[in-house]
Amino acid sequence: MPEPTGVIHDIGYQRYTGPLLGRRHVFGALYLHGLRTAFGLGRSAKAKIFPWLVVGIVTVVAAGVTAVRSQIGEVVMTYAQFADNMSWLVIFFVAVVAPELVSRDLRSGVLPLYFSRPLPRSDYPLAKLLALATALWLLLGGPQIVMFLGAAFTTDDGLTGVWNELLDLLPGLLYAGLWAAVFASVGLLVASLTGKRAFAAGGVVAVFLMTTPIVGTLSIMPSRTLNELAGLASPSTLVQGVGVWSLGDLLVTENGGAAHSLIGDFGPVYAAAAVLLVAGCVALLLARYRKVATR
Amino acid sequence: MSTVSWITARGLFGRRRFLLLFPLPVVLVLLAVLSRSFGVDPGEWGPPVLVGLGLAVVLPVVALIVGTGVLGAEIDDGTVVHILTKPLPRWQIVLPKLAVATGVTAATVAVPLYVAGVLADSVRLGLALAAAACLGALAYSALFLALSLLTRRPVLLGLVYVLIWEGLLGNFVSGTKVLSIQQYVIALADRLAPTGLLETSVSVPVAAVMTALVSVGFTVLAIDRLRSFSVAGETS
Numbered sequence: 001m002p003e004p005t006g007v008i009h010d011i012g013y014q015r016y017t018g019p020l021l022g023r024r025h026v027f028g029a030l031y032l033h034g035l036r037t038a039f040g041l042g043r044s045a046k047a048k049i050f051p052w053l054v055v056g057i058v059t060v061v062a063a064g065v066t067a068v069r070s071q072i073g074e075v076v077m078t079y080a081q082f083a084d085n086m087s088w089l090v091i092f093f094v095a096v097v098a099p100e101l102v103s104r105d106l107r108s109g110v111l112p113l114y115f116s117r118p119l120p121r122s123d124y125p126l127a128k129l130l131a132l133a134t135a136l137w138l139l140l141g142g143p144q145i146v147m148f149l150g151a152a153f154t155t156d157d158g159l160t161g162v163w164n165e166l167l168d169l170l171p172g173l174l175y176a177g178l179w180a181a182v183f184a185s186v187g188l189l190v191a192s193l194t195g196k197r198a199f200a201a202g203g204v205v206a207v208f209l210m211t212t213p214i215v216g217t218l219s220i221m222p223s224r225t226l227n228e229l230a231g232l233a234s235p236s237t238l239v240q241g242v243g244v245w246s247l248g249d250l251l252v253t254e255n256g257g258a259a260h261s262l263i264g265d266f267g268p269v270y271a272a273a274a275v276l277l278v279a280g281c282v283a284l285l286l287a288r289y290r291k292v293a294t295r
Numbered sequence: 296m297s298t299v300s301w302i303t304a305r306g307l308f309g310r311r312r313f314l315l316l317f318p319l320p321v322v323l324v325l326l327a328v329l330s331r332s333f334g335v336d337p338g339e340w341g342p343p344v345l346v347g348l349g350l351a352v353v354l355p356v357v358a359l360i361v362g363t364g365v366l367g368a369e370i371d372d373g374t375v376v377h378i379l380t381k382p383l384p385r386w387q388i389v390l391p392k393l394a395v396a397t398g399v400t401a402a403t404v405a406v407p408l409y410v411a412g413v414l415a416d417s418v419r420l421g422l423a424l425a426a427a428a429c430l431g432a433l434a435y436s437a438l439f440l441a442l443s444l445l446t447r448r449p450v451l452l453g454l455v456y457v458l459i460w461e462g463l464l465g466n467f468v469s470g471t472k473v474l475s476i477q478q479y480v481i482a483l484a485d486r487l488a489p490t491g492l493l494e495t496s497v498s499v500p501v502a503a504v505m506t507a508l509v510s511v512g513f514t515v516l517a518i519d520r521l522r523s524f525s526v527a528g529e530t531s
Contacts, residue, residue: 050451056458073339095454198367199448202360203315209356213348217326255481256399294340 026119027127033130038097050096054089055139061086064141066150079144079172081177086140087236091208093139094132094183098191099200107195111292118281125289126256129188129282130253136180144172182235182274183208185281190290208235228266232273241270299378300391303365307399316360319353322406322529327411337415341492345415345424349408350480354431358400362439362492363449365392368444371436375524393433393440393514400432416490431480434509438476444520445494472497481504 039047039055065076077085102125105111114124117164127277148169155161191200211234218230231237326348330340348384366389369375405425406483412421438456443449464471465478472478478495482502485493495502 009411046447050448050455088458092454092458096451114319182365189324196368196371198363198371199315201450201454202356205458206315206319206356206360207353209352209458210319210348213343214322214326216343216347217330217340220335220343221333222335223333 005104023118023120023123028124030114030119030124030127031134034127034128035134037100038131038135047100048126051093051219054093054096055142057089058086058139058143059146062146063150066147069147070150071152075101079147079169080243082144082147082172082173082239083140083176083260084236084243086143090136090183091205091236093136094203094208095204097109097132097135098187098204099197101132101197102188102192103197105201106192106292107197121290122286125192125255128284129184129245129285132188133177133180133184136184137177139175140176142178144169144176149234171247175247178242178274179239181278182239183287185278186235189281189285189288192292211235212237229269231270235277238270238274238277241267242274245270297387297391298409299388300395301468302522303395305390306368307361307364307395314355316403319357320403323349323353323407324410327407327414330415332475338491341415341490342494345408345411345492346481348433349404349424349464350484351477351502353407354400354404354428355435355461355477357403358396358432358435359439359450359453360404361400362396362436363443364454365396365494366440367443367449376416379521381522385520387403389437389514389518389521391439393436393517396436396440397429400436401429404428404432412488415492417449418489420484420488420490420492423456423484426487427480430438430483430506431476434476434479434506436499437513437517441517441520444517445522457526469496473505476509 034044039051062082065082068074068076083090098133105114111124115121150200152162155165157164166169186207188205190203194200194203214233215230215237219227221227221230231241306454323344325339326344330337366375376379390446405428408428409421412424439449439453442452446452460471461475461477465475475497478497478515479502481493481495482497482499483506485495486499486502
């Protein structure tokens, strides 16, 4: 029997001895990556086209509104109304970003890699949801800041004028947060159902657009209660209903009485429905990811 | 029925996600029935249901999902090479796919529109809406099929057209209506059954010529693009 000739060389493999970051850091990294993905940062130029197209349009609109206000003195839209008027662009933005956030991971089958980290099942969708909501809030809040700056620098009342503007701006930003929460949760839930980005985008748009005409039809029914509850049928009118109830004259400048009768005394119902919608979508999203992860 | 159209139809219907298309027409019919049973004046519920929901949302969205799906899905997963390597002229690939896309879209949209039209006014309006929707389905399908060959992100570009061009700009800048398939469909339906329910600023001859132009032009463009088509991986 010949002598064994094999030799095990020490080629310098080492164990990792550095700090092991925990769950919070994974969550943070996932959130930051999601937020960067939303705007196509760190990705190819092609991925930047659509998000920045939307950002460009809302910024141009905000700049135009600011210019009109500073030159002519006419308030075209208040801070809170800005979100309402941009609803189509918000839908488009969700349709662009939500599939990027979740559908790609589903399609390329990398979820087991994520879940092999110290990352609970629920953290992945929550991080993505938070990233999408933040992106939407930035999309709606950023232009409001532009409008605020324009108004603050052209005000004639000195610091009190600036302070009044600020008091108008803050509810507007909160309202943008409500838009972001509702649209992010619904959009992400729809997008997480399919791994194909194309179908996810179509589905998101279908869900949001389909519901608007339902509101239009319900609001002309011969029942007053039904008319006032019609807004519940669509995410955007649901958010507007909550806004009319909580912000009142900040959202509705002309003939405020008419708008108030739009939702009647059902303001709290709208608020409860909005909370329920977000909670329900998040619950379904979590359930969805429990199932996906075990596949 | 050629093999290509058979494969395309099976690719569309064979997936579960195709069922996602059905709620759209069902909601349309439901709303029409609901409005009718409550006895609301058709002049009030007609425009939001027929135009706002049917022609402005259901038709373009269904056409978008189906039209980009017939060829785009195969390009996405790379199986398009199997068809491209067969000794078939390119038009024999594009035309059957366009026919399937148009047929599926027209069937999903025209039937509920017919029902809603009959409930709103008369059988004539129902037939007019159905016929106009079929023409619109052809134009939209040709447009979206060509888009799926021109770009790697056809659905998003199609959404830009449907949401921003037809939806947003169409309301503010009336000039863009001349280049909007939705307005052609409304104009044609209104010509076939003149009622007070449908309103557009586009004239009927313009609508007819432009619909034909869009359908033929984008089909020719699609055939031409497929001639020099290069298969690439998924975009980043």
